[in-house]
Amino acid sequence: xxxxxxxxxxxxxxxxxxxxxxxxxxxxxxxxxxxxxxxxxxxxxxxxxxxxxxxxxxxxxxxxxxxxxxxxxxxxxxxxxxxxxxxxxxxxxxxxxxxxxxxxxxxxxxxxxxxxxxxxxxxxxxxxxxxxxxxxxxxxxxxxxxxxxxxxxxxxxxxxxxxxxxxxxxxxxxxxxxxxxxxxxxxxxxxxxxxxxxxxxxxxxxxxxxxxxxxxxxxxxxxxxxxxxxxxxxxxxxxxxx
Amino acid sequence: xxxxxxxxxxxxxxxxxxxxxxxxxxxxxxxxxxxxxxxxxxxxxxxxxxxxxxxxxxxxxxxxxxxxxxxxxxxxxxxxxxxxxxxxxxxxxxxxxxxxxxxxxxxxxxxxxxxxxxxxxxxxxxxxxxxxxxxxxxxxxxxxxxxxxxxxxxxxxxxxxxxxxxxxxxxxxxxxxxxxxxxxxxxxxxxxxxxxxxxxxxxxxxxxxxxxxxxxxxx
Numbered sequence: 001x002x003x004x005x006x007x008x009x010x011x012x013x014x015x016x017x018x019x020x021x022x023x024x025x026x027x028x029x030x031x032x033x034x035x036x037x038x039x040x041x042x043x044x045x046x047x048x049x050x051x052x053x054x055x056x057x058x059x060x061x062x063x064x065x066x067x068x069x070x071x072x073x074x075x076x077x078x079x080x081x082x083x084x085x086x087x088x089x090x091x092x093x094x095x096x097x098x099x100x101x102x103x104x105x106x107x108x109x110x111x112x113x114x115x116x117x118x119x120x121x122x123x124x125x126x127x128x129x130x131x132x133x134x135x136x137x138x139x140x141x142x143x144x145x146x147x148x149x150x151x152x153x154x155x156x157x158x159x160x161x162x163x164x165x166x167x168x169x170x171x172x173x174x175x176x177x178x179x180x181x182x183x184x185x186x187x188x189x190x191x192x193x194x195x196x197x198x199x200x201x202x203x204x205x206x207x208x209x210x211x212x213x214x215x216x217x218x219x220x221x222x223x224x225x226x227x228x229x230x231x232x233x234x235x236x237x238x239x240x241x242x
Numbered sequence: 243x244x245x246x247x248x249x250x251x252x253x254x255x256x257x258x259x260x261x262x263x264x265x266x267x268x269x270x271x272x273x274x275x276x277x278x279x280x281x282x283x284x285x286x287x288x289x290x291x292x293x294x295x296x297x298x299x300x301x302x303x304x305x306x307x308x309x310x311x312x313x314x315x316x317x318x319x320x321x322x323x324x325x326x327x328x329x330x331x332x333x334x335x336x337x338x339x340x341x342x343x344x345x346x347x348x349x350x351x352x353x354x355x356x357x358x359x360x361x362x363x364x365x366x367x368x369x370x371x372x373x374x375x376x377x378x379x380x381x382x383x384x385x386x387x388x389x390x391x392x393x394x395x396x397x398x399x400x401x402x403x404x405x406x407x408x409x410x411x412x413x414x415x416x417x418x419x420x421x422x423x424x425x426x427x428x429x430x431x432x433x434x435x436x437x438x439x440x441x442x443x444x445x446x447x448x449x450x451x452x453x454x455x456x457x458x459x460x461x
Contacts, residue, residue, distance in 0.1 A: 053362055079365040086366045092359035096381045105377065106367035151363075158367060 006030070008194040009162060013059025013069065015049045022046060023219045032188055032195045034205040036237070037215025043198040046220075047164045050196065051086055052079035064161060082162075085155030089167040091147035093139050099150045100126065100135040107157040125153035129183060145176035149183070156187060163188070163195040169204060181208050202238070206230040212237065245434075247414055248422035249441060255330065255418060256399040259337035263394045266338075267345025268387055272375065274346070275353040286346075293343045297403020304336060304408045333409035333416055340401045341394035348393060352386020353379055389456040396449040400442060 010027040022042030035043040048054050050061060052068065055076055061069040063084075068077040093102045103122035104115075126132045131149040134142060142150065148168055155163060165184070169177045185208060188195050197204060205212050205226070214221040214237055224233050274286055292300055309315045310325045318326040326332055356379050364374045380387065402420040409416040411425065419438050426434035 048362070051362070051366055053365070079362075080368045080370060082366075083368075084366060086363055088359050088363070090359075092357065092363055094360055094364075094378060094382070096384075105364070154363070154367070 007062075008064055009033075009050065009196065010062040011046070011050070011059075013049070013056035013061060015045060015054050015056040017045050017048075017054055020045070021218060022049075024049070025220055026213045026223050028194065028196075028211065028213070028223070030192055030194045031210035032184070032197055032208050034209035034212040035196060035198045035215060036202075036205050036212050037200065037221075038217070039200060041215040041217045042219070043200075043215050044166050046215075047086075047166050047196060047198050050082075050162070051084055051164055052077065052082050083158070083160050084162045084164055085158065085160040086164045087148065087151045087155050087166065087168045089170055091144075091151035093142075093147055093150055093154070095140050097139060098136050099131065099139055099142065102139065102150060103154045103157050106154045122153070122157060125157045126150065129153045129187075143176075144172050145180060148172065148180055152180075152183065152187065156191070159191075161192075161194060163193045165195060165197045167198050167200075170199070170201065184208065202234055206234050245413075245422075248417050248419040248438065251330065251333075251417070252399055252419040255333045255337050255405075256395055258334045259341055259398040260391060260395040262334070262338040263341040263345045263398065264391045267342050267390065267394065268349045268380070270342075270346045271349030271387075271390070272353055272379070274350045289346045290343045292340050292404075297340070297401070298407060300339065301336065301404035301407025304339065304404060308332065308335065308408060327408050328410040328412065328416060330409070330416055333405050333418060336404035336408050337398035337401045340404055341398040344393040344397050345390045348390025349383070349387050352383040352390065355386065356382045385456045389453045392449050392453050392456070396446050399445060 006029050007027045008029055012025045014021060014023045016022075020042065022045050024042070024046050035046060037043055045054060049056060049069075050063070055071065056069050057071055059069075059071075060067055063082060066077070067075055068082055069075060093099065094105070097105065100119060100122050103125055104118045107118040107121050123132065123135060126135055126149075129149040129152050131146060131153065134146055134150065139147075139150075151168070168184075169180055172180065181204070184195065184197075187193065197209060199205065209226055209230070211223060211225050211227075212234075213223050224237060226233055270285075270289055274282065274289075305327065306312060307314060308318070308326050310319065310327065315326055326335075360378050360382055361374050364378050365371075369377060400420055401418075402424065405416075405418055406421055406424075409418075411417050411421050413422075413425075417425065419442060423435050423438040423442070426432070426438065
């Protein structure tokens with residue numbers, strides 16, 4: 001299903017957050033790419049750097065043929081203009097707003113519609129992620145799985161082409177995790193998204209990803225294609241990294 | 243106590259001062275929490291100084307800055323036709339400056355506590371920084387901000403030293419409740435001193451209870 005070959009995210013850069021420096025080098029196309037490696041290896045920082053929340057101090061980042069970061073040439077496209085969707089481990093829904101508002105707020109800039117239209121689009125997206133009945137619920141009382149559904153709707157309502165998922169399933173129980181994986185799989189296919197999934201769960205990689213970028217502390221290591229035989233490829237990767 | 247003017251004046255002065263201190267204080271609290279720039283430490287020190295300076299010294303500096311011989315004082319007199327000092331307006335300024343550090347420090351802490359991911363997802367959704375502040379940061383921090391404003395109100399209501407220096411002690415014009423308590427004690431009017439003290443202590447306790455409530459409950 002991937003539109004193979006057309007590079008949509010390309011990174012070759014170094015970014016420092018606090019006292020920790022991460023060197024990332026990979027090029028990927030549409031479909032789901034897992035960023036896989038031990039905790040503290042720099043996967044989340046890599047994701048935030050793609051989002052523009054961190055700036056690399058050397059190297060470049062290219063999203064859909066546009067260079068969004070190149071410190072040598074003073075290029076830094078602000079987060080606001082990168083047109084990406086993002087989901088965190090704990091959904092990070094605004095606690096003082098309803099689920100519908102959370103999605104509607106994110107609908108604003110991409111659509112420039114009126115408030116009523118935004119709420120309609122938001123409702124449509126909540127229905128799509130099977131959370132339509134939660135539109136007016138109290139945001140703070142949603143279950144982990146419900147929160148992640150709303151967070152997915154919020155990430156996608158502005159029609160991004162790149163979706164960043166920072167351990168979105170790790171706080172969920174097994175059944176919820178399975179159904180959310182299914183949802184992500186469908187959404188990526190429906191909208192031809194390029195999704196980057198940060199995880200240290202082997203099941204996430206084998207069940208969901210089309211390819212995997214492996215991390216060691218502070219650096220990316222390799223990129224593997226998983227379309228043929230994900231199980232044995234993963235065994236190989238785990239063997240290599242042990 | 244048969245003259246209620248000091249209480250009403252105090253409440254009016256404290257309310258206006260709280261509005262000013264809240265607007266200025268939350269703005270500075272936000273800047274200190276979010277921006278990194280040269281001289282941030284100095285700015286924070288200057289904004290905190292009213293807490294540690296003796297109130298009379300604070301009042302002395304305000305008098306030097308706003309008095310009839312100062313540039314600001316002269317400009318005020320040119321525009322409004324009468325001096326700024328020894329007016330109720332001067333009392334509002336004194337109370338605002340005294341209250342400001344409490345609002346700045348409390349709101350800075352509350353804003354720093356806001357989960358950065360809330361702001362990140364809103365930036366990702368395309369909102370400029372000022373909108374992120376009004377849509378996310380300030381609403382999420384609202385309990386802490388309210389606690390700071392409540393503390394500021396209590397401080398503004400209780401100010402004595404700075405107020406007496408630049409607004410004076412003019413009964414029926416600039417004599418606030420704390421000053422009237424001092425006056426009553428000097429004059430041996432124990433009943434007025436007792437009532438005034440009771441009212442001020444009561445308000446202080448109510449405000450502190452409110453602050454405890456606000457900071458104990460998390461969203």
